[in-house]
Amino acid sequence: MAAYVAENAAGAVVHASDDATPWIDVDQRRIDAFATCANDHQYIHARDAPGGAIAHGFLTLSLLTPATAARTTPAWSTRAVNYGLNRVRFVRPVRAGARVRARAIKIVAARALPDAAGAETEYLVELETAPSASSASAERAELALVASWIVRHYV
Structure with missing residues (x-):
């Protein structure tokens, strides 16, 4: 199993695409x-x-x-665990x-874990706000957040 993970995880692309995920409403x-929970x-x-x-x-x-x-789970992964964040920037209020x-969910790096249980992947993820009605292009959206997120995947 260690050889499989090392061969299939290091440098693997889980999802590198410019297509966007479905919209999520951020209503009052x-x-x-969230205010109550936090x-x-x-x-x-x-x-x-x-x-x-x-927000x-x-x-x-x-x-x-x-x-x-x-969009961020490799086919060989049976579970994913949040490992933390290296960089987060709140670029614009939502x-x-x-x-x-x-x-633009892109893998920055992937490596096999020392215990051969899985792989550690780091994603660059951008969240966008909805396009405004006055925007020249309905496809343009303003960047709200950039995060470098580390997820551990296990086989």
């Missing part, structure tokens, strides 16, 4: 629920915030899981009522 109900009730997340509510950065980050789930999606 979701923001309120005990973070800062005024900028409230429904009546000046200029409108802004928590960590809420946006947590949406990487559902956004990328179907306002209540926006939608987000992942795009």
Whole structure:
């Protein structure tokens, strides 16, 4: 099994594509629920915030899981475990009522684990906000978050 993982994991491409994942709604109900879970009730997340509510950065980050789930698991992987993040940047706020999606999910590096149980992969994932009505192109979306995410895959 160690040889299989080493041969199939190191440098493997799980999903490298410019096609986007389905949209995920970031409505006020979701923001309120996250605020309750995180005990973070800062005024900028409230429904009546000046200029409108802004989603928590960590809420946006947590949406990487559902956004990328179907696209980041190699065929040989029986389970994936979140191992952490190397880099996260909250590039632009996500306002209540926006939608987000992942795009450009690319493997930065993959290597077999020393215990030969699986592979560690690092993804570059971008979340985008929904295109605005005034945008010249319906396909253009503003970058909201960039994350380098490490996931351990096991056979």
